[in-house]
Every structure is written in C-alpha cells, then in structure tokens.
Amino acid sequence: MTSSYLSDTMEQTAGGPGDPCVMVIFGAGGDLTRRKLIPALYNLATDNLLSREFAVVGLAREPMSTEQFRDKFREDIKQFATGALSDDLTEWFIRRLYYLSGEFGDANSYIKLRETLQQADKEHGTRGNYFYYLATAPVFFGPIAQQLGTANLLSEEDKQWRRVVVEKPFGRDLESASTLNSQLLQVMNESQIYRIDHYLGKETVQNIMAFRFANGIFEPVWNRRYIDHVQITVGETVGVENRGGYYDQSGTLRDMVPNHIFQLISLTAMEPPISFQADAVRDEQAKILRAIQPLTSEDVLSRAVRGQYGESHGQGQAMPGYRSESSVAPDSATETFVAMKVQIDNWRWADVPFYLRTGKRLPQRHTEIAIQFRRAPFVLFRDTAVERLTPNVLVLNIQPEEGISLSFGAKMPGPVMRLGNVDMRFAYSDYFGGGAATGYERLLHDCMIGDATLFQRADMVEAGWSVVTPILDVWKALRPRNFPNYPAGTWGPKEADELLGRDGRKWRVNSQEPIKAKLLADVAGA
C-alpha cells in the first residue's frame, strides 16, 4: 500500500482505543479463546486500539490458577498470533489475564467474579466497565445472564457500562430464540446485548455496505429492473471435523442460514440507511429479513433442498461419508448441504430470486455473492455466437479470495466480431496487502466503544428464525429418504441444480476447477 493511497483514504470513524474495561470470558478454556479472542485482543493492542487500562478474566470449569492460565496463554499466543509478537507487549498483556474456576450455575462463582473484577479495577484502572463474553455451550447463555443479573453485575451506574456478548447459536428455532431473548431482557436492556455473528467481522462483508453506498454508479441499477437474480454460495471443503456431536443436532440450515447467510442477504438487499448509527443500519437489515417470503409446506418441498454427503474416492483421495464421522448417528438424517430459493417481498426486489447454497465437503472453500444482471438486447449481434455469452455478473468475493469482479462481454481481436467474456477484477491484496487478522478485532473493539452496528438485534434474530423454522418443521416431519445424496467433494445433490434449472438458470460456480481457471476458459471458448 502506498503512502499516497493512505492519504487519500477517508476515515469515517476516529479509530481510537476502546474504553478502559475488563473482558470476562465465560468458557475461557475453549478453542475460541485461544484461537481467536486472545490473538484478536493482542492485535488490537499492537494497533493501539486496546485501552492501556484493560484486563481479561477467564472463567471456566477447569481447575487452574491465574499463574497457570497466564503460562498457558504465553504459549498459545505464540501458536495462534496472526502477526509478529513483541516480548514487551506480550508480557504487558499476560499480566492482565486472570482466571477463575467455577460452575456457571453456581452463585459462588459470581461472588468470586465480583471480587476479581474489583481487583482488576484497582490494579489496572478499568473503571467498572465490564463486558461478558459468553463463549460457552448455548444452554448456559440464559443461566449465566440470570446469575449476572442476580449478582448485580449488569447494572450500569455512575457512567459505568456493562455489556454481554452472546456467541452463536442463538437458539435452535424461533421459539427457543424468543425464550433466550426474554431471559436476557429480564436482566438487561437490549442496548447491552451484543449478539455476535462472526461473518460481520469479515472485511469483505463490511465492505458490502461501503461498496453499495459510497459509490454512485451501482445503486441506480441495484434493483429488479436491472438484476435478474442473485446467487450466494458459501462452500466449505471441510467435513464436520471434531464437531459431530454439535453438528448432528444442528445441521447446515441452523448452522449457516439464519445467521451468516441472512447477514449476506440483508446487506446486499437493504435500503440505504439514513446514517451509520447502529439502529439505522439494523432497522434496514431487519426490514429485509421481515420481507423474506415465508415458505409454506409446499414451498419447502419445491424451494428448499437438503443434502448429506456420502463417502467418496474422487481424485485419489478417500473421504468418509457424514454418517461415519465421529459422534454422528450411523443413520443420521441431518443435512450437511442446503440450497434455497428466497424471495424478498418488497418494491426493490419483487420477482428477483435470491438463490443460496451452502454445505460441507464441497469442492472448494469459496464464498461469493453473485449479482447477475439482465441480458442486454442482443439484436446487434444476431449473427454471432452471443447466446453463449453469460450476462454481466458482479461478484463480491467474500473468501478466501477477497475482492470484487465484474464480468462483461468484449470483442475478441480478429477480423470478425466475436465476443468473449472478460473480467474486471479488484483484489484486496493488491491495494491493502494481506490483512493478518482473526476477524474478531473489529467486533471486540466495537463492543469496547459501544457500537452495536455489527451485532444482531433481538428482532433480527427472530425474523431469521421465522423464515427457517417452517423448513425445519417440514424436514423433521419428513425424514429424507435418499440420504446420503451427494458424494463428498461435489457441489451437492442434483436437486440443487434442478432448483435453478426449473427457472432456466444455472449455478455460476459448479465445476471442480479452481474459479479463476473457469473464468479464463470461458473467454477462450466463447
């Protein structure tokens, strides 16, 4: 990145350090803490975005002393840091870690917690500002909140703030999500609740709003008049890894759709907010979630596809089927793939389908939002092979490639008019370098400055569950008869292709080849 680029950059927010505070991590013994949270805090400290008046209190069942906890993180940080470590900063950071062992349901844990928080306030000047990060199994979310309330650790007095960050999954259907919302709201206000969705920590996801609303040229065509349809693919190559126990109870629909994918849909489809204030943005997102057409039971059969991977020996590599993964029932009916056609019932998007698909053990780790525009009237090119040209597609590449591309037709050099598909590409790495980060930095920092824009409000979570709950109900009532129905390493069951095929459309990415190679091949073949 050049310095002239830097000086041209507009800074919307001040970007100073977070408030003095203590972060309390419930479930601090887990993977999230060592892989993401601690490295993210360290990155914030490196970038001067963490207050010097800061401390972390880890609370978990496992018996351990604060000294042992510090020793553990001295090692873990070496393994999971995303950038260079400085000895001084590491020691500074480690001295701010405290550990408490206790049961989440035991009132004594909260008495000890209060004492440790007071100690941190004294030793590190954290001024009574606390945020509690619930990185535990979801069954504990409600009980921990209740205990915090009872121990008077949530009341905001004398300009002190108290916040609670809730990890996913937030409920497992509409009813359980509403119950959890009411449990939380019994002991705190909505403004104190930060429901996290780690997709909103991704730069490319945050950029959807910047791209749409900071540029004048896209918004005028961002509607049903010019857009034919939208395809969202969230592909993962991994299977369920060591999470069979959780996954078999959850399935792909719950795991990915009402949260991550609905974030992508709402940011892509929302109206411009009147400001970047948390509620202005979230009001617009919520309107989209509420405008998603509810599916009737018949719709579920025709517009929602489920799949489960079976074993495969493709490309010389043997991959086990889902039912043979550890902690998965041998006759499991849980889906590892979902494809859906979603309609947004509002003025801008009427009759523009949003197709989405996501799954485990797909051929590529690849997440994209592809906006496919309507075809041009090709009268001028009647005698050429233009029917073979694909229409203009604007692709927001979320991961692992990070960038945006726009494909359009161009004349291929030569004496006759032949058209090829070409791409204009922007890659983040060309302009901004490869960002080494965990994806949690911005979210934690926002929590420390009280900006809830990138967190889910109660109504958004419930609106998301309202859409998927009817599907869960139908799928539960009708056991799938054809599982497993796609071999590991392929793009899901044939029904997912048929879903688009019935509308005369095709999935954009559907080959085993790497995405770049496919685009080049289109040019050559046109």
Ligand code: BG6
């Ligand atoms: C999590 C899901 O929320 O998101 C996982 O529980 C999934 O099953 C993961 O693999 C995907 O996140 P990312 O950032 O790798 O796309």
